[in-house]
Amino acid sequence: MPSAVPPVDLRSDTVTRPTPAMREAMMRAEVGDDVFGDDPTVQELERRVAALGGKEAALYVPSGTMGNQLAIKCATEPGDEVLVEAESHIFQYEQGGIGANSGCLAHVVASERGALPAGTIEAALREEDDHVARLRLVCLENTHNRHGGAIVPLERLAAVAEAARARGVRVHLDGARLWNASVASGIPIAEWANTADTVMMCFSKGLGAPIGSILAGPSPLVRQARRVRKRWGGGMRQVGILAAACLHALDHHVTRLADDHRRARALAEGCARAPGVSVPAPETNIVLLELEHPALEPRAVLAALEARGVRLVRFGPRRLRAITHLDVDDAGVARAIEAFQAVVAESVGTSAGRRT
Numbered sequence: 109m110p111s112a113v114p115p116v117d118l119r120s121d122t123v124t125r126p127t128p129a130m131r132e133a134m135m136r137a138e139v140g141d142d143v144f145g146d147d148p149t150v151q152e153l154e155r156r157v158a159a160l161g162g163k164e165a166a167l168y169v170p171s172g173t174m175g176n177q178l179a180i181k182c183a184t185e186p187g188d189e190v191l192v193e194a195e196s197h198i199f200q201y202e203q204g205g206i207g208a209n210s211g212c213l214a215h216v217v218a219s220e221r222g223a224l225p226a227g228t229i230e231a232a233l234r235e236e237d238d239h240v241a242r243l244r245l246v247c248l249e250n251t252h253n254r255h256g257g258a259i260v261p262l263e264r265l266a267a268v269a270e271a272a273r274a275r276g277v278r279v280h281l282d283g284a285r286l287w288n289a290s291v292a293s294g295i296p297i298a299e300w301a302n303t304a305d306t307v308m309m310c311f312s313k314g315l316g317a318p319i320g321s322i323l324a325g326p327s328p329l330v331r332q333a334r335r336v337r338k339r340w341g342g343g344m345r346q347v348g349i350l351a352a353a354c355l356h357a358l359d360h361h362v363t364r365l366a367d368d369h370r371r372a373r374a375l376a377e378g379c380a381r382a383p384g385v386s387v388p389a390p391e392t393n394i395v396l397l398e399l400e401h402p403a404l405e406p407r408a409v410l411a412a413l414e415a416r417g418v419r420l421v422r423f424g425p426r427r428l429r430a431i432t433h434l435d436v437d438d439a440g441v442a443r444a445i446e447a448f449q450a451v452v453a454e455s456v457g458t459s460a461g462r463r464t
């Protein structure tokens with residue numbers, strides 16, 4: 109018989125469901141046709157986030173991917189080069205959008221947990237010559253998803269921004285989880301955003317809104333992004349109903365991210381007590397679990413966890429990922445730790461039995 113207790117879903121912070129108060133705010137939203145510029149709730153959201161990020165303007169978009177891709181499209185010409193960090197979402201998970209959407213070349217560079225090594229921009233620039241592509245844009249990510257929610261230090265981002273600006277290269281920041289970086293570090297969003305020309309932030313992750321991200325930057329670029337969004341089929345009509353959820357999230361779901369970070373640390377500590385596993389201490393809400401013991405086969409571990417009502421995702425050949433969020437409380441974290449420890453003990457114990 110299926111268990112009456114809902115699973116502890118740690119696959120992503122995108123799995124949250126709108127709270128009753130958020131749904132109430134959505135129901136009350138004043139709306140209009142946003143393609144005609146008539147939606148007051150969207151306009152309020154765009155104004156508010158532009159101010160929060162210290163940018164001239166902002167554009168509400170359906171997804172983080174669209175926000176990133178618009179930023180690239182509007183900062184480049186076909187044939188330009190875009191420097192991306194090797195583990196970034198833009199390079200790993202946006203289907204080659206740099207090439208497909210903008211006709212640009214990806215210049216891929218390895219990082220130190222999301223921070224580019226000193227001298228990267230200088231090394232990537234080439235002499236002006238008719239043979240070579242021009243480096244136009246650098247894309248960075250903070251917090252860094254594949255580096256386990258790492259906070260890229262502000263001074264490292266600022267150094268990249270300084271090197272890029274001095275050479276006429278723009279910077280885009282994928283800040284899908286910049287809210288987490290801001291809450292964990294105590295550094296305001298505007299200070300982080302100041303290290304980039306454009307910044308994309310998501311409402312649909314830790315902030316718990318059902319849909320939506322925003323791209324903030326200089327007015328002319330945001331104006332152009334509005335045109336391209338329409339061409340890409342992203343013009344939305346009475347979308348204030350969704351923007352209201354984002355405004356509600358800004359008011360009620362930002363400071364509470366500290367709870368997610370605390371729970372992520374508790375989850376990591378609990379899971380690290382299982383044998384044959386290594387779990388780096390998380391800086392924000394993402395926990396990476398390295399299955400080091402050969403008996404810990406990732407698919408089997410995931411299936412055994414699922415059977416115990418705990419959901420994680422695979423995030424590498426021997427790596428699992430868990431993300432804490434609005435819909436996971438202390439009891440959920442305790443259940444996840446208990447299930448993980450039991451599954452690991454069973455697998456490692458069984459294999460030890462087989463070997464003897």
Ligand SMILES: Cc1ncc(COP(=O)(O)O)c(C=O)c1O
Nearest residue numbers: 171172173174197249253282284
């Ligand atoms: C760092 C980062 N950037 C961008 C995105 C894309 O967001 P969306 O799924 O809304 O397209 C994600 C999604 O997980 C992400 O983790």
